[in-house]
Amino acid sequence: xxxxxxIEDITLVAEAGDADDALDLSRQLIRAGNTKRAIDVxxxxxxxxxxxxxxxxxxxxxxxxxxxxxxxxQTEMRSLAREARTLGLPGHMLxxxxxxARAV
Numbered sequence: 001x002x003x004x005x006x007i008e009d010i011t012l013v014a015e016a017g018d019a020d021d022a023l024d025l026s027r028q029l030i031r032a033g034n035t036k037r038a039i040d041v042x043x044x045x046x047x048x049x050x051x052x053x054x055x056x057x058x059x060x061x062x063x064x065x066x067x068x069x070x071x072x073x074q075t076e077m078r079s080l081a082r083e084a085r086t087l088g089l090p091g092h093m094l095x096x097x098x099x100x101a102r103a104v
Contacts, residue, residue, distance in 0.1 A: 019048050022045050077101035
């Protein structure tokens, strides 16, 4: 499950779902191997009552974590591209490194 799909699913349950929907999403996340987020979603249900604010905050947290990770990857890729130029890699390899750095 992509991060975007995860955020959309959590937001959908928070806005229009009920406790059973949250529990179903939690089970789906377990099957997908996303145990941490499954536990986070499960904790939004207490005694059969869904705490929508918990899910909303979770969606925001996931989005912020993804953005921070993307910034880190971009920084690392730019650094790699600079280092590749410094090492004097052949032109076709520099082109590939630059292309990857721009893609992320």
